Amino acid sequence: MITFVPLENYYDIYIYFALFLVLANVLHAYTVPLNNSKNIAFLKVSGIVLLFTLFFYIGLRPISGRYFGDMVTYSRYFTSYANGASVNVDRDILFHYYIKFISNFSSVYGLFLITTFIYIFPMYKLSKRLSPNYWFYIFFVFIVSFSFWSYGTNGIRNGVATSLFLWGLCFHNKKIIMFSFFAVAAMFHKTTILPIAAYCFSLIYNKPKLYFLGWLASIPLSLVMGSVWISLFASLGFGDDRLAGYLTGDVDASAFSNTGFRWDFVIYSASAVFVGWYFIFKKNFNDKFYNHIFNTYLICNAFWILVIRANFSNRFAYLSWFLIGLVIIYPFIKQKYYPKQALTIAKVIVIYFSFTFLMYFVYYAK
Template identity: 35%
Template sequence: MIEFIPLQSYALVVNTLVMVVVALLALLVMRHPHAVVEQPGVRNKVPKALGETVVIALCVLVGLRPISYAFGDMGNYYKRFVEYAAGAMPDGRDALFEGIMWLFAQVNAPALFFLFCALVYVIPLRIASQRLLANYWPLGFLFLIAHISFYGFAVNGIRNGMAMSLFTLAITYRGWRSWALMAAAIGLHGSLILPIVAWAAASFGFRAKWAITFWIVCLLVSLAVPGVATMLASSLPVDDRLEQYAAIAGQYDDQFSATGFRWDFVLYGALPIAVGAFFIFHKRRFDAFYLKVFSTYVITNAVWLLLITLPFSNRFAYLSWGIMGLVIAYPLIKWKVFKQQQFVFAVLLVGLAGFSFVSQL
């Protein structure tokens, strides 16, 4: 395990690493226009090296961190791990996650278990990026890890993070592989029902303009009906702790996700919608995959708007924010629409990562 990094500085180290790589990549792409818009045969050796470096570094830093309550729920996971090692049987709603933990507990290898969780969190994003963007995968990967919740769900909301990464990989496949990965994602955390239902709706004809309309309606309802989050907490089958969060509303006013209606985070979540709408409706640049991933993001983010006032609503924001980078990066890499597109790409990437970095200081 990594013992030389002080626990209180761990988040800063990881987030600084991401920010430095983002800055380096931004400088690189601004100097080379072909480094952004996809061109067959262009290898992009330096971006690839940066991408591989950050993938390995994240796996090491996240996977080999000390076991401590300093990382939030990691301490609770370890407590349950000890119970399984002592003979308890798997329980809980998330059967696959609990089963995996139980298996590692049988050989009493908690460090190996958390390393496994980190690999499941990071590697699917790496594979998904390459499946979608080929040699341009580092650009997409950095967008996927640049959002504000990436670190938190690497070390704290571990189940959610693993599940969302599997979902991101799942949508790059078709047929049984896609649905098998989605089933595994639900097994890791039941909240993934929401983006999977949204993906299914988008796959069967739910249009992008309907998704945007749904988002606007949810925003208006959340503003007009202050108690809507509490009402939904008892009916949505996306997390077994929703009702608990509703019951403790108001007790965590110093937490990021429990400070009422956060316009800054609403606007943050609206950025991918603005980018997607620009490409789809204004420039008419899209394909079947992008229409589905855009609608999935918008629908899932809209549901979060209804829950935004609950404590720890970041657990539900992550169900959309996890693919935020994909919604932004994919069209910028696939289609040329700006004369200096590399600058647009760099500004959006640095802006997204910079907002995340500053917000976590």
């Protein structure tokens, strides 16, 4: 366990470390071309170092409810199961069996270390699967995303479930394995039923135009009929009673720094929509896997926009935001559009990370 870092500075160190890496990446891009063998070797070494640094830094953090939210709740589950309690089978059954299993041979700190591995490793795995040479950029975008820290240290169950979804995407050409991962993800956290269902829709119909128009329509529909959509989705029993409570409960200002229709978060979400639209419709980027991911993102993000005024709507935002970095960076990795591609990628990452860094001073300011 890491005890030499003050708890109040834990996130600060992460965010400034990310800032350093983002700026260093820009400087490196000015000096070495993308396809240079030295650059490829540098990216691989940097990626592995980053992977293990994050794994130990996040996985060995102290237990704290004040700074790491739900971490205390999960530690209580662990202690209860370690003392022989029966598994809670009311909801997210596999997550509780997972904690019960770990409690048989590990300490509570081992639980969080293993859980951190399950959270981060699929991001690395999918990045390597999509680009053996330039996977660092994809992985890097994952870890500097706005939601990365929150769902690795607080909304842990949700973060792990969406990472299992990402792990499943590594096998998008092996549907049985992919859907097995999806099933495990849903049993870790039921909200992943939404991205799973969205991905299945994209398997049936994979043309982005219709989904794009649906996303555009969700904004005025939410502005005009926001409460109607919240009531509708709650009555349909999306997820479980707890999630219905997220939709219909009284607005809690602590759920977001401001409540109501969050234009700042809609603009953040729209950045990925714009990138997808630009490459698919303007640059004729034709990639079947990218279409699946983009369409899944559009469906999930449109759902969130419709219920954006709901209490804890950030829980639903993450069901699309965990894909936002992938949607943005993927076309830059898969096809060369610019003479200085490495520099272009570095600048895109700077712009993308700017929102995360800005929200460090706004969203996390207490």
